[in-house]
Amino acid sequence: MTSARYALARAAGSTAAGLSRLTGRGDGTTVGGRITLAMDPQALERAAAGRDFALVSGTNGKSTTRTFLVAALSTIGPVVSNAGGANLPTGLTAALTRDPQTQRGVLEVDEPFLPSVITAVRPRVAVLLNLSRDQLDRYAEVRRLAEIWRDALQAPTAPVAVANCDDPLVTWAAIDSPTPIWVAAGQRWHDDTSVCPACGGVLVRDGEDWSSDCGLRRPTPDWRAEGGAVIGPDGKGHAVELALPGQVNVGNAAMAAAAAGVWLVPAAASLTAMAAISSVEGRYLRTEYAGQPVRLLLAKNPAGWTEALTMVPPEQADVVVAVNARAADGRDPSWLWDVPFELLRGRRAVATGERSRDVALRLRYAGVEYTRVDNPAAALRKAAAGGPVEVLANYTAFQTYRRVVSDG
Amino acid sequence: MASRGDPVRIALIYPAVLGTYGDGGNALVLTERLRWRGIDAETVAVEIDQPLPAQADLYVLGGGEDSAQTLAVSRLSDGALKAAAERGAPVFAVCAGFQILGESFLEGTGAVHAGLGLIDCTTDRLEGPRAVGELLTNSTIGVGALTGYENHGGRTNLGPSAEPLGVVRDGVGNGTLGVDGAVQGSLVATYLHGPALARNPTLADHLLGMVVGTLAPVDDAEADELRQERFAAVQTARRTGRWRWRRQWRPPARSGPPTS
CATH class of the missing domain: 3.90.190.20 (Mur ligase, C-terminal domain)
Incomplete structure (x- = not known):
């Protein structure tokens, strides 16, 4: 019964998406996913079942890091992904029902939906980039997002958190997760992290280090983005020649390389695959x-x-x-x-x-x-x-x- | 007062903690509006681990998150801001900055927290959803219509010693008696972001006038155009009845909603 309902929901969603494309209303991703989810609220869970995922979330760099990670994982096999920026549960459902075969996937997820998507998709890895003020009319408080991430990452079954340890909010969210991998991916924007997310006291910075009286402090990174290089846990540096500009993208590359490392993709192979990317859905075009x-x-x-x-x-x-x-x-x-x-x-x-x-x-x-x-x-x-x-x-x-x- | 020796000093209080909604722009606006008139001025950013300068000419506080609000009030309890207010220095405060100047406000946990007691008001919670949207008021201090954007869950009750800054035409404001903000002596407070002083240059000049006296007029073409646009937007939204329509994501329930 349930699988019949899922099959019907999938078919209806794909029909709606097709109609939406035909009539020129859009690419149909959102409407298709919405109809599928409305007919079968468990559709995302079912579409993801038995597959192997990395999720990517954070205020900035989701699409770029997703694209980097898709490139890295594509060196070992096909990858399904939600290209096009449809990163709400509707978009994820549409992407996965459209390609029910591919075993491995990389999904970018809008920050407040990360906990529910973790529950539905049960990913192997969650890549946590950064959290800062954005769309405050909708989200009101940045710390609250970190808090719901933290709740979702503490379960024993939680995914491996590949987390940016230069961001205190992300660190606090991931620090009690079972097996975090810390990446020094950089943080130029400090204005949302002068207050310790754990205790509300002052967060003290000293160079790249940061700490709070309550004991929360920057963990020792496993991976580092340093100048134009990514340094892996073995201490080996890899010069990165990205087509994309900016130090922030070296940080994103380090995050993606660390995540791909969970699938045993060598850092050099990952970074070579990322170097060729020259624009991400029009960004940097x-x-x-x-x-x-x-x-x-x-x-x-x-x-x-x-x-x-x-x-x-x-x-x-x-x-x-x-x-x-x-x-x-x-x-x-x-x-x-x-x-x-x-x-x-x-x-x-x-x-x-x-x-x-x-x-x-x-x-x-x-x-x-x-x-x-x-x-x-x-x-x-x-x-x-x-x-x-x-x-x-x-x-x-x-x-x-x-x-x-x-x-x- | 035209020939002051020292630059006018605008103290921006804890910008990294009370600056979530662009309110640091208020200090920039005050400083630049003096410079445009040939008056030497500087913004002094005071960080959370620094003492408040005792002799600044004007003090500015902005909005922030719950935990930031509690931290800020603990640091400001040393009496320096109270002393400044008592000598008549203007203090301009927005949102969380407004709430901490009052007698009390609510922490994120729902506990009552003592404020600085410089404005006769208390803040608890709005009964309905968080107030998020354009806020338009008529000022009570003769500076015309005030426009901005509000984003808060707090409801502020003014006591007899405080006057409102504006009468609400559209939006929520304090959430009581149809008014926004407070004026008490040299203290001026509001829920308007935007930043408030960028969108309302007459209010900026009112505060500056308390420091340097009569001000020469300046060209405010950009602000005038923006104000007309926002007035029209509020009218259109009211006509189409979509004003309170909002796709707002709400976090899962916890012990209480945010207050600031």
């Missing part, structure tokens, strides 16, 4: 627009924007700053004031997106010369008139720019 080179950078929250601003090359390129505040972005763009836009002084900026007026006001106070252009394509044309362009956009504004550049 280099293309041309109006005859000028353009690069797209996605940044969704203060930590991500701070990283992205450091990736803007020192040579003179105009910058488009595109910000929306839809549900998927977070409705409150106050976070713009947590981002050091002062780094853009001396360049020309174009403010756009549905909240371009918030951007304009922030740039005014940052002392950055800017113009405001409502239309995203017009904004990019305006910037491209002056030479190469870096586009920095938050989530839904970024989707708009992927269409703008592909339409030419």
Whole structure:
């Protein structure tokens, strides 16, 4: 009975997804998964049964690290994954029902859903990247996310936590899990971790070390991202030549290499596979627009924007700053004031997106010369008139720019 | 007061702890608005392990998480902020910063925690869901409409010594008597993020005026445009009746909801 219900639910979901694609409403992932889950609430559990998974979660770097880990694990066999950023249970269900055969999988999971997905999927590994403020209109408190992760990771049957020990919130979430693997993947954004998540006291930092009076402190890392290298538990360093920019991606590569190590993939093979990846669903994409080179950078929250601003090359390129505040972005763009836009002084900026007026006001106070252009394509044309362009956009504004550049 | 020797010092209190919602921007706004007028000014960020400067001209506190709020109030109980308020230095506080200036607030666990007692108010919990959304008020201190974004579970009751900062036109605010914030002597408090002083330059200048006297006008084209946009957004949302519609993820139940 239950398997008949699952089969029916799967068929209905796949039909709905097909209709959605045919009618041009979307790629059908969400609607298909939603229908399958509505008809069989255990559909994700059933779709995952008997398979072997790694989950990837965290505020920033989910899609990139998932892509890295898929590349690494693909060196030993086929891998199913939820490409396209559909990282809620509906999207996961759709991805797994679409490919019921492949044994090994890598799934990125929206942070608050990690506990329920762990219960449903029973993964071998959970890759825990970082936690920082994001979409505060929905999640209210970052520490609360760490707390529900912590509860989910303490069970004896919990997955192997591959956890970033440079992030105190992630460390606290994973430190009582049965067999954590610690990765020094870096943390540039410290502003959500000046208070100890365990005791509420002051968290003291000393170089890369951090500690609290209650005894919580940075564990000794098994893996480290250091400069342009990833150093494994055997102490051997591997130079990393990623096509993707930024130190943050060396950290993501270290996380993925550590996770792939659980499947005994050698670090060198993992890192070689990751090096070739040059864009992740449009992120970091280099293309041309109006005859000028353009690069797209996605940044969704203060930590991500701070990283992205450091990736803007020192040579003179105009910058488009595109910000929306839809549900998927977070409705409150106050976070713009947590981002050091002062780094853009001396360049020309174009403010756009549905909240371009918030951007304009922030740039005014940052002392950055800017113009405001409502239309995203017009904004990019305006910037491209002056030479190469870096586009920095938050989530839904970024989707708009992927269409703008592909339409030419 | 036009020829001050020293720069005007804006003390930003514990930005890493009370700065979750971009409220650090308030200090930047105050400092820059003085500089635009040729008045020397600087922001002094005071971290949680540092003593509060006794002689700053203006003090700014922002919002934060429950545990941060409790830690901040324990450090501020040394009397330095009280002394500043008593000598008439303006203090501007937002959200959690507002709550800790009161007589008491609730910890994350639901326990009552003593505040600094600088504003005659107490904070408990809103009965309904957390207040999340645009907040629009009419100020009671003659600085016009105040616009921003609120995100809190606290309900603040003003006592007889405190006046509200604004009368709520849209949103929740204090959650009692249809008002937002508090004004008591040189202390001004609100639930408005945005940051409040970026979206409401007249309120920023009101605070600065308490320090340097009459201010020359400045060009506020960006803020004016943004304000018009937000006023229109509140109106549209009200007309379409979707204002309280929210896809809000809620954490699994625990001993009590967050207060700040």
